Amino acid sequence: MRIAIADDEELFRKGISMLLTDFEGVELAFQAGNGQELLDQLAAVETQPDILLLDLNMPILDGVEAAKILQEKYPELKFIVLSSYYSKAFIVKMIELGAAAYLVKNSTPEDMEHTIREVAEKGFYYDDKVMSVIRDNIITKTRPPSRVSFRNEISNREQEVLQLICEELTTPEIAARLFISPRTVHGHRNSLLSKLDCKNTAGLVVVALQEGLVDIKRMRF
Amino acid sequence: MRIAIADDEELFRKGISMLLTDFEGVELAFQAGNGQELLDQLAAVETQPDILLLDLNMPILDGVEAAKILQEKYPELKFIVLSSYYSKAFIVKMIELGAAAYLVKNSTPEDMEHTIREVAEKGFYYDDKVMSVIRDNIITKTRPPSRVSFRNEISNREQEVLQLICEELTTPEIAARLFISPRTVHGHRNSLLSKLDCKNTAGLVVVALQEGLVDIKRMRF
DNA sequence: ATGAAAATAGGCATTTCTACCTATGCCTTC
DNA sequence: GAAGGCATAGGTAGAAATGCCTATTTTCAT
Numbered sequence: 270m271r272i273a274i275a276d277d278e279e280l281f282r283k284g285i286s287m288l289l290t291d292f293e294g295v296e297l298a299f300q301a302g303n304g305q306e307l308l309d310q311l312a313a314v315e316t317q318p319d320i321l322l323l324d325l326n327m328p329i330l331d332g333v334e335a336a337k338i339l340q341e342k343y344p345e346l347k348f349i350v351l352s353s354y355y356s357k358a359f360i361v362k363m364i365e366l367g368a369a370a371y372l373v374k375n376s377t378p379e380d381m382e383h384t385i386r387e388v389a390e391k392g393f394y395y396d397d398k399v400m401s402v403i404r405d406n407i408i409t410k411t412r413p414p415s416r417v418s419f420r421n422e423i424s425n426r427e428q429e430v431l432q433l434i435c436e437e438l439t440t441p442e443i444a445a446r447l448f449i450s451p452r453t454v455h456g457h458r459n460s461l462l463s464k465l466d467c468k469n470t471a472g473l474v475v476v477a478l479q480e481g482l483v484d485i486k487r488m489r490f
Numbered sequence: 491m492r493i494a495i496a497d498d499e500e501l502f503r504k505g506i507s508m509l510l511t512d513f514e515g516v517e518l519a520f521q522a523g524n525g526q527e528l529l530d531q532l533a534a535v536e537t538q539p540d541i542l543l544l545d546l547n548m549p550i551l552d553g554v555e556a557a558k559i560l561q562e563k564y565p566e567l568k569f570i571v572l573s574s575y576y577s578k579a580f581i582v583k584m585i586e587l588g589a590a591a592y593l594v595k596n597s598t599p600e601d602m603e604h605t606i607r608e609v610a611e612k613g614f615y616y617d618d619k620v621m622s623v624i625r626d627n628i629i630t631k632t633r634p635p636s637r638v639s640f641r642n643e644i645s646n647r648e649q650e651v652l653q654l655i656c657e658e659l660t661t662p663e664i665a666a667r668l669f670i671s672p673r674t675v676h677g678h679r680n681s682l683l684s685k686l687d688c689k690n691t692a693g694l695v696v697v698a699l700q701e702g703l704v705d706i707k708r709m710r711f
Numbered sequence: 712a713t714g715a716a717a718a719t720a721g722g723c724a725t726t727t728c729t730a731c732c733t734a735t736g737c738c739t740t741c
Numbered sequence: 742g743a744a745g746g747c748a749t750a751g752g753t754a755g756a757a758a759t760g761c762c763t764a765t766t767t768t769c770a771t
Binding site: 712713714715716717718719720721722723724725726727728729730731732733734735736737738739740741 | 742743744745746747748749750751752753754755756757758759760761762763764765766767768769770771
Binding site for chain 1: 585586612613614616618621622624625655656657658660688689690691692693694695696699700702
């Protein structure tokens with residue numbers, strides 16, 4: 270089984286390489302320090318690696334962008350995403366881009382070997398944490414806006430206003446859409462800022478998207 | 491742990507009941523022969539069951555319809571879908587409706603016990619087959635809209651400004667952070683609005699998050 | 712070295728946002 | 742029936758954002 274590594278940290282790459290050599294039947298295909306190098310190497314080698322360990326944080330061409338290209342040009346290549354943290358947004362994004370697994374960097378070597386072997390055998394491997402994120406994502410995405418965390422705290426009207434803010438409407442536009450006074454929209458916006466503990470509109474949108482408080486289907490894309 | 495069963499076949503229900511009594515710490519809450527009976531029983535009992543085994547094929551009110559109502563009225567109730575076949579469409583549908591697990595009827599008692607225990611402990615359990623269906627569904631659902639990446643269009647400085655906007659900084663704050671004039675930040679912000687085709691800050695944040703143009707790790711949560 | 716793009720910065724005008732207030736009518740819950 | 746939450750709406754201010762201009766310097770590639 271040939272494994273390639275794409276990570277910007279030299280030391281990390283070397284460390285992983287050492288670990289991989291200890292694994293039965295595993296061979297290092299090549300290493301890359303950024304997404305561009307990775308693509309260059311993939312284009313250069315004659316036999317493609319079976320599995321790629323792909324770091325999210327890389328200069329020049331990062332993991333997300335690299336994954337988009339991989340999905341297009343090398344759909345057969347199974348890649349395991351390496352990241353420092355469990356980030357909801359990244360997990361979802363990378364799974365959507367075809368990631369075979371999502372491995373946090375402070376996992377044990379045993380975790381890594383297990384992940385690699387599962388990916389080799391079944392084509393993918395999602396641990397409990399990742400599955401949980403995926404499940405949340407499926408359920409909240411299809412059951413439009415309905416969630417527990419902040420969902421309990423904000424009122425229906427506030428949610429409507431939040432939705433429209435995320436759809437790039439200004440206060441007067443929202444007022445017109447909801448047939449209420451702009452001042453009322455102000456009030457709801459202020460409640461949202463307070464309840465969601467934000468400093469400005471940007472914060473509201475971040476929280477709304479991260480917490481699934483709005484219906485993404487109604488938005489751009 | 492109290493478990494309820496909803497299945498139209500008397501013999502199957504009895505058989506499952508017998509099996510359940512063999513499991514450590516498991517107690518039968520009640521049985522129902524169709525969806526309507528299930529809802530009646532749920533409304534009647536004083537203490538809700540912890541887990542529900544829900545058959546898909548039932549007369550009067552089938553599993554799918556029952557699940558919709560369960561999701562609405564008893565969102566806390568974890569239900570395990572029982573079905574005769576692995577059907578992609580059903581798996582996807584039921585997971586969307588909040589199913590905690592999908593168990594085919596010719597599984598072994600050990601499989602069933604394992605599923606029940608995992609659901610009790612983690613809140614859900616998807617076996618390899620189910621996971622595979624979910625994965626296919628996610629990837630194919632999100633692949634079509636292959637839109638252009640904005641990554642290449644925005645400059646480094648613009649990306650930095652975008653990042654800080656998403657971190658809820660105002661223009662003067664961003665200017666101070668980057669040691670440049672607020673007017674320059676204005677310029678970058680305007681370029682972003684233009685390049686990303688947005689109407690306001692809210693739009694910028696939406697695009698930034700959806701397209702992964704910013705480092706989520708540096709943000710709230 | 713010439714042109715293109717990026718980064719820098721400003722003027723001016725308007726709109727929008729945010730932060731303090733107050734206040735009323737309508738529900739539901741206790 | 743009192744209390745509290747919600748939706749409604751307004752006053753006043755100042756801060757921020759947005760639009761539409763111009764202009765310089767740097768940087769990079771042809």
